Amino acid sequence: MAQSAALVNSPRTQWFTRRFASMTTTFFIGQIIAIVSLSALLIFALAKLVSRQGCSHVSDGYGRAVLITGCDSGFGYQLARCLDHKGFVVFAGCLFPEGVGAQSLARQSSSNLKILKLDVTNDEDIQQAKKIVQESLPEKGLWAVVNNAGISDWAEIEWSTVEDFHQMVDINLFGAIRTSIAFLPLVRAAKGRMVYMSSIFSFFNCLNMGAYSVSKRGLEAFADCLRVEMASFGVKVSIIQPGNFGRATNILKIKTGFDIWEKLDKERKQVFNRQYVDLANEYFVSSCRTGFENPDLVIDAMMHAVTSAQPKYRYLLVSVTDMFFFKLFPHLPTALADAVFSLSSMYARRQEMLYAK
Ligand SMILES: NC(=O)c1ccc[n+]([C@@H]2O[C@H](COP(=O)([O-])OP(=O)(O)OC[C@H]3O[C@@H](n4cnc5c(N)ncnc54)[C@H](OP(=O)(O)O)[C@@H]3O)[C@@H](O)[C@H]2O)c1
Numbered sequence: 387m388a389q390s391a392a393l394v395n396s397p398r399t400q401w402f403t404r405r406f407a408s409m410t411t412t413f414f415i416g417q418i419i420a421i422v423s424l425s426a427l428l429i430f431a432l433a434k435l436v437s438r439q440g441c442s443h444v445s446d447g448y449g450r451a452v453l454i455t456g457c458d459s460g461f462g463y464q465l466a467r468c469l470d471h472k473g474f475v476v477f478a479g480c481l482f483p484e485g486v487g488a489q490s491l492a493r494q495s496s497s498n499l500k501i502l503k504l505d506v507t508n509d510e511d512i513q514q515a516k517k518i519v520q521e522s523l524p525e526k527g528l529w530a531v532v533n534n535a536g537i538s539d540w541a542e543i544e545w546s547t548v549e550d551f552h553q554m555v556d557i558n559l560f561g562a563i564r565t566s567i568a569f570l571p572l573v574r575a576a577k578g579r580m581v582y583m584s585s586i587f588s589f590f591n592c593l594n595m596g597a598y599s600v601s602k603r604g605l606e607a608f609a610d611c612l613r614v615e616m617a618s619f620g621v622k623v624s625i626i627q628p629g630n631f632g633r634a635t636n637i638l639k640i641k642t643g644f645d646i647w648e649k650l651d652k653e654r655k656q657v658f659n660r661q662y663v664d665l666a667n668e669y670f671v672s673s674c675r676t677g678f679e680n681p682d683l684v685i686d687a688m689m690h691a692v693t694s695a696q697p698k699y700r701y702l703l704v705s706v707t708d709m710f711f712f713k714l715f716p717h718l719p720t721a722l723a724d725a726v727f728s729l730s731s732m733y734a735r736r737q738e739m740l741y742a743k
Contacts, residue, residue, distance in 0.1 A: 389487060414422045431530055444693040447474025447527040450576070452692060453519060455479040455506050455565055455583040458487035460635030461583065461628075464681055465688050470495040472693070475524045479504030481534065506535045506561025512568050519572070527576035530692045532571045533605075535561035538637050540670050543596040544654055545646055551597045558601035563608060570621075577620035581691045582609040586629045586704065592727060593736070594670060613699065624691035628684050629704035629712070630677030638674050645669045656726030662739040668726060678705075 396643035407704060428652040444450065454470050456462040457478035457726070472534045476499040482490035483503045494502050502515045519528060541550065573580060587595045590603035606625055613623035632638045650658065687701035706710050713722060727733050 395484060400435075401688075414570065417525075429658075434550060441553065443695040444529070447472045447529070447693075450529035451475040451477060451519065452530045452532065453477040453479060453502075453515075453525055453565075453569060454532040454534055455504055455561065457480070457491060457501075457729065458482055458485055460534075461631075461681055461684050462532070462534040462639060463487060463491055463689065464685050465497060465534070466491055467495060468685055468689055469692065474498070475522075476500070477502050477515070477519050479506070481505055481535070487562065489738070504535075506565055507556050510636075512564050513677070516568050516572075517653045517678060518640070519569070523572070526570035528569065528578065529564075530581060531565060531573055532581040532583070532688060532692065533565055534581075534688075536559055536583060536637075538598050540594040541597070542594055542666075543656070543731045545650060545658070546597055551600060554597040555604065558598070559604040559608070562605055564703065568601040571614075573618045574616070574621055578622075579692055580609070580623045580682060581688060582606070582615070582622040582623070582625050583688075584609070584625050584627050586627055586712060588627065588703070591723070594666065595733070614653045622697050624697045624699060624701065626684065626687055626691065626701045629708065630674065631681060631684060631703075632674035632682040633679045634677070635685075638671075640671060651660050657740060658743050660737055662736060665735065665739070666732075684717075695737060 389742070393509075425599060452474050453478065453628060454462050454466050454469075457466045458480045466476050470476045474497070478488070478491055478499055479502050480491075481504070483501050488501050493497065500518070502518060503511055504515045505511045522594060537554065539554065566580060570580070582605055584606050585598070585602045587599045588606045601614060609623055609625050616623055643660070643666075645659055646663050646667065647655070648730070650663075683703050687703055691697045691701065702709070715726075718726075
């Protein structure tokens with residue numbers, strides 16, 4: 387008896403008892419964590435299912451209208467054709483309604499597609515376009531506005547003027563803001579979609595893209611805030627972020643090293659030598675020529691944003707091999723993100739050539 391009591395109270399037995407008790411507690415906590423995670427997952431899946439049922443896929447566009455800006459060429463032109471094909475009434479905003487692009491779009495489309503004169507920097511154009519849209523809306527109203535119009539240019543910040551920044555922002559950012567404010571009441575009435583054509587340069591900071599990045603980062607800030615405000619009205623907001631599709635559209639504006647050099651003042655000419663400007667120009671043009679030749683990836687994403695029951699908040703459109711890098715990039719600490727560029731041969735050449743005679 388005394389022997390068994392001694393055994394029960396022995397340090398070894400007490401150690402086992404404590405260990406068993408602590409294992410039971412750990413097991414119990416583990417179970418609670420598992421149950422809570424599983425319930426959260428189930429609630430999330432259920433919420434997704436319910437929201438999916440509440441909102442139907444727009445399989446054909448019958449009775450619905452879409453306004454697209456910048457349809458003279460590129461993504462806007464292609465999207466207008468696809469939506470027309472799907473039976474939507476398409477209001478195709480064009481900078482030059484009598485131009486080659488707009489006329490070819492009109493010829494290739496059904497009578498449901500209407501070309502509108504729409505310079506997104508011009509308030510009168512926007513009001514006039516709104517009047518025409520309102521007068522000829524089909525029964526289900528204005529389902530979507532695709533803010534696609536845009537320009538691009540490249541230059542180091544010190545090679546640019548304030549006017550260069552102003553022009554870029556006026557088209558790429560304020561153009562979308564003007565259009566959105568004017569047409570939102572119509573889209574809200576249809577519980578429809580607002581789509582914004584951004585770019586990877588909204589988050590990818592690199593040489594030469596200052597003005598473009600400012601315009602696209604601002605555009606995303608606008609779209610993100612709008613998404614929060616519009617959620618209670620049932621309007622969904624999507625952002626499209628294409629990578630390099632320079633060969634698939636007319637976005638590339640080719641310029642020469644001479645064009646850039648001539649714009650520099652005396653002080654800048656002493657810092658950036660002429661050879662570097664030529665090299666940077668060649669590098670930029672050649673890297674643009676390595677981009678996608680086919681716009682389908684972007685057009686499919688735009689179609690998804692307009693027609694899917696569950697449009698994505700963001701569509702990142704880069705090659706499969708680049709996807710991991712671009713997904714990771716925005717989450718890198720700034721110092722690490724900046725260091726990525728120091729690995730590029732162009733950065734090293736630039737470093738060597740600055741101030742050189
Ligand atoms: N292609 C790419 O690699 C790429 C990558 C990322 C993002 N994006 C974005 O995609 C959008 C469409 O560009 P895109 O590549 O299809 O190039 P695009 O072929 O040049 O198309 C842009 C269209 O916008 C029009 N536009 C220019 N200024 C305008 C204004 N003030 N008002 C109304 N329309 C105007 C252009 O007309 P004109 O031709 O007469 O100038 C052109 O039809 C842009 O927002 C661009 O920033 C393009």
